[in-house]
Amino acid sequence: MAVKLYSSYAGGGGHPVLSGTAGALIALLDAVLINGYGLKTVDSIVVASSVATMTINSGHSFEVGNTALIAGATPSGLNGEKKILTVSSSQVTFDATGISDGTATGTITAKVSPLGWLKPFSGTNLAAYTSADSGSYGMYLRVDDTGTLDARVVGYEAMTDVNTGTGAFPTGTQLSGGMYAGKSSLANSTSRNWVLVGDERFFYLWVECNVASAGLMWAFGDLVSYTSTDLWCATLSAQGSSQVAYAGQWSTECVSYSANAAQPYMPRAAYGQPGSVKTSRVGGMMWNTGGASGAAGYTSNMLKFPNSTDNAVMVTHVHMAMSGSGLRGRYPGLFHCPQDLTGSGYNHRDRLPSMTDAPGRVGLMMRHGGPAFGVGANTVIDITGPWR
Incomplete structure (x- = not known):
């Protein structure tokens, strides 16, 4: 499956503009996922x-x-x-x-080129998207973009129109109104930088809502499952509350930071019992429970950069964990770094030509730390692919 990169940083203009206005996120998703x-x-x-x-x-x-x-x-x-x-x-x-x-x-x-998804339902500043891939689990992403600072997002197992669906994740009881997809800290037309990386079944969207070169990131789609019998191995990983005005932005809502202030949800448990489940993230054996990817102060036993034996950037896959039942799958193409990258020379959107656990892949550094984390706080997305 082809992995594709999109961003507002490309010269020449012509890219969709994201701002704190109603409908701006849907316009971006339409351009990237559907139309090019x-x-x-x-x-x-x-x-x-x-x-x-x-x-x-x-x-x-x-x-x-x-x-x-x-x-x-x-x-x-x-x-x-x-x-x-x-x-x-x-x-x-x-x-x-x-x-x-x-x-x-x-x-x-x-x-x-568009990512190749489908938009089966729409309304005024409302939209539903789903993968067009025949191997997909078929989940839907509903986007309510009637607000300014944030859109509200909910996953569904099935939908019959833009306002009607079954198998919501999260449910209204778990989080009324759905999760938050940040756009801007200001309710105006000032453009905000963004980066989207995805394949036919999953995408990550990073948005510079407030702090220069530090952003919020959310994700939707099919994880890489650890068993062929799990037909619900999908997630909506977004914010549980609005974070657009926070001056030290981090990507708690997605995968970069391991503290579960974020709320990843999956549509069902692996064995198929109906009902949305809240999950957590695990970054392999190297991930401290409070560590931010690439940030200084990760742990008292922080791994230093470069790795002394091979001068490498160390990375680990990010797994989805179910309470009491172990690991269920992993985020496709996304890596967590347990090293202190402060002073490493790596900055937001730099390319990593070589990574441990990802040989032959180019990684894109994505900054998620504000002043609290320092310039080293980056998560890494594989922009080479395939992810599966």
Whole structure:
């Protein structure tokens, strides 16, 4: 399954704008999950030595790691989804192995490729999304984006319209109105930076609601299950209350911080008994119960960077734990770092070309700590894939 990267940081504009206004989150999710964005007419594509250079003189919305969706080119092998290798203000490159050197013909267009999900139901500032993948567990994400600072989100096992569903997680009793997906600390149209990484069955959305280069992150979709018989191994991991105004933002609501102020919910227990269950996260044997990924002061026995034997960044998978019954699955493509990365030189959105437990994968550093955690507080998302 293809892993795709999206963000507001790409030059050239054209990306969806997230702000503290009603409907802004749905507009972002529509663009990323369903439609793609940044459609441009291509001036030329030139292939040389198995690398295609695409020129868009009017500017573009791509960054390294994005997936472009190209159409209208001859030879036809240049069409379809292409992972972006390099970027400049007017050019991008991608792999063109098997295509002869030369200049493409045709009326060519390119845009940032959508993640490929479905939006079966919608209303005024309301939407429901679900995976289009045939192997998915088929859960729905309902987004109520009628508010300004936060949207409210609920997972469902099934839905018949945007306001009607069964098998809610969390239930109204567990958290009335649903979980919180932060947009901005200000109820206005000021844009906020965001990053979304996902595949056909799961996505993470990081949002810079308040503090520069430190954000809240939430997630939805199918976990990587530890058994083929668990048909409910999905989660909505978001905030249990609004955190957009907090000056020391952290990603408690998702996976970066191990204290369970966050509330990950799953639709059922692994054996199928109906009823939403609140769960917790475990970051392998190295995760202290109060440790923030990459942050100083993780524990009195903090692992230092770099690791003395191999100079590596140490990471561990993040697992979903059920009280009294052990580990049920893990978050796809997400890693927790038990080292103190303060002073390591790694910053928000830096790329890690090599990680323990993730050989051959490029990791994206995602900052989650405000002043309380320091600059080292980063969680790591695999942007290479596949996650499954």
